[in-house]
Amino acid sequence: MTTPYEYAQTHKARFEDELAALVRIPSVSTDPDRVADVMAAAQWLADHMRHVGIENVEVMPTGGHPVVYGDWLHAGADAPTLLIYGHYDVQPAAMSDGWTSDPFIPVVRDGKMYARGSSDDKGQMFAHLKAFESVMQTEGKLPINIKYLIEGEEEIGSEHLYAFVAAHKEKFKADLCALSDGGFRTKDEPAITYSTRGMSYMQFDVQGPARDLHSGAYGGVVHNPALALAQIISKLHNADSSVAVPGFYDDVIQMTTEERADLAKLDMDEAGLRAEIGIPQSWGEEGYTLYERVGARPTLEVNGFVSGFYGEGSKTVLPAKAMAKISCRLVANQTPQRIYELVKAYVASITPPGVTCEVRLLNIGDPAYIDRSRDEVKAAERAYEKGWGKPPIFMRTGGTLPILATFRRELGIDSLMLDYGLITDGAHGPDEHYDLEMFHKGIATTIAYLHEFGK
Ligand SMILES: [Zn+2]
Incomplete structure (x- = not known):
């Protein structure tokens, strides 16, 4: 047969x-x-x-x-x-x-x-x-x-x-x-x-004064929203490049020793990565290989960041607002909604008192x-x-x-x-x-x- x-x-x-x-x-x-x-x-x-x-x-x-x-x-x-x-x-x-x-x-x-x-x-x-x-x-x-x-x-x-x-x-x-x-x-x-990986895509809107101001007349007495947003963003990661949001890693399924040994065989090569994308050095969560950082670990990225004047020449503005697009890539068993809530709560705790920061959820994927x-x-x-x-x-x-x-x-x-x-x-x-x-x-x-x- x-x-x-x-x-x-x-x-x-x-x-x-x-x-x-x-x-x-x-x-x-x-x-x-x-x-x-x-x-x-x-x-x-x-x-x-x-x-x-x-x-x-x-x-x-x-x-x-x-x-x-x-x-x-x-x-x-x-x-x-x-x-x-x-x-x-x-x-x-x-x-x-x-x-x-x-x-x-x-x-x-x-x-x-x-x-x-x-x-x-x-x-x-x-x-x-x-x-x-x-x-x-x-x-x-x-x-x-x-x-x-x-x-x-x-x-x-x-x-x-x-x-x-x-x-x-x-x-x-x-x-x-x-x-x-x-x-x-x-x-x-x-x-x-x-x-x-999954996804939790957010927008941060920082609001300072009710309108754009003259930086000569008000600079020095107003917490500039662009600066405030930069300060917020700078606190989203720890010194070891892990995500600083409390509870962020709680639901992550830990890799087994066997799994890590298998993934190690797939690791990217630092020199190759540098050459491929033109960076002086790789970055990311300490204690994990490059492959694990991309495939097996969750991340938080700044996808966009705008404020104030960005045209030709100079304009001495103290902007009223600043905006950033922030996304997290998630791994099992993290859930997009929970991550959004954790980020929102953390941002509320680190927002300087001179501004407000609204965190909105735009897109999710499990x-x-x-x-x-x-x-x-x-x-x-x-x-x-x-x-x-x-x-x-x-x-x-x-x-x-x-x-x-x-x-x-x-x-x-x-x-x-x-x-x-x-x-x-x-x-x-x-x-x-x-x-x-x-x-x-x-x-x-x-x-x-x-x-x-x-x-
Ligand atoms: Zn296809």
């Missing part, structure tokens, strides 16, 4: 042709002229899902671009259910951005398919459908239940997805979400990303984290060993992926990032490409995961 892996090998060329057909559809979600193309991609995907045997396939309206849903639920009530998330929309792309060939006419050069969306995320997402096909065509059934949620607005912030998921909780109910929409550092270093000791993560380790021939490394990313927090909040499930791309694929940039070896290994890894997940 043919195994799913053999089937995938035999049909490699066809799988690539099908992926090429999907990336030809310019489903640029941000472009109002491409609405019909985004819909065409959704329809193509729905047809293809039906074709490979996925059931209950629907193109579901969301208020924006549709979600494509499908499932296969015949493994029985005792078998676990896996939710696969991906997206079929893409970033804009034009020859004038510096592409070597038309971004919507896929060309394979040197084993890589060059086209917008080839990696992010059509190629990585399509690997999941081809794995499903390979298992169904050879074994006739799956050992687990599976659901697919493929959206069309990821590149524009998944605007309608949050309410959509909340409105369809039962439909998307599952034990875990898996997604493939990121990259390894090198081809031979498969990686599982198990945490993303961090996401999955415990590495869970069975589903162990299953993913075994799947990568099968698909790649070597065990994965474990990564934490410094960015924020609000959709994962939505799955946690609305569906009560964690998410696992099984990346099948490379960070060098050029996602969002010119000459985006997908290494077809990654595509085929991604299919093999998914086949293995479908078998390992329930064990």
Whole structure:
């Protein structure tokens, strides 16, 4: 009997042709002229899902671009259910951005398919459908239940997805979400990303006198709001560069020794960082590696800071107000609302008496984290060993992926990032490409995961 892996090998060329057909559809979600193309991609995907045997396939309206849903639920009530998330929309792309060939006419050069969306995320997402096909065509059934949620607005912030998921909780109910929409550092270093950071974005408004004043007439008797805000900001960090807000670190899950040893292997190199971004020296929380500071520790950053006169020449003004944009990147189990309240209380305690400082919350995003000791993560380790021939490394990313927090909040499930791309694929940039070896290994890894997940 043919195994799913053999089937995938035999049909490699066809799988690539099908992926090429999907990336030809310019489903640029941000472009109002491409609405019909985004819909065409959704329809193509729905047809293809039906074709490979996925059931209950629907193109579901969301208020924006549709979600494509499908499932296969015949493994029985005792078998676990896996939710696969991906997206079929893409970033804009034009020859004038510096592409070597038309971004919507896929060309394979040197084993890589060059086209917008080839990696992010059509190629990585399509690997999941081809794995499903390979298992169904050879074994006739799956050992687990599976659901697919493929959206069309990821590149524009998944605007309608949050309410959509909340409105369809039962439909998307599952034990875990898996997604493939990121990259390894090198081809031979498969990686599982198990945490993303959250966000608490605030604005500080300092008010001094009721109006701008003459610095000759009032300078020396008024606490200048620009100075007061600088003084407030200067107290947000301790001498060791940790965040000074009391309680800030209370809910942070401490890293284990094993975890830190693994993350140490990924550490950035100080000299390389200096050269890359042109700084004389790195900065950050003492006692943590550069990698940990970005991926595993929360931070507080000043994103903007304005006051007074900043035009050409000079103006002897004593400004009435000053404003700063301040954001915190958060890690599990910090919550954005609690961090905002802690910052607000601390700022109230350090605001000089000559001014007032209002702290407002503008934006939030929860961090996401999955415990590495869970069975589903162990299953993913075994799947990568099968698909790649070597065990994965474990990564934490410094960015924020609000959709994962939505799955946690609305569906009560964690998410696992099984990346099948490379960070060098050029996602969002010119000459985006997908290494077809990654595509085929991604299919093999998914086949293995479908078998390992329930064990
Ligand atoms: Zn993506």
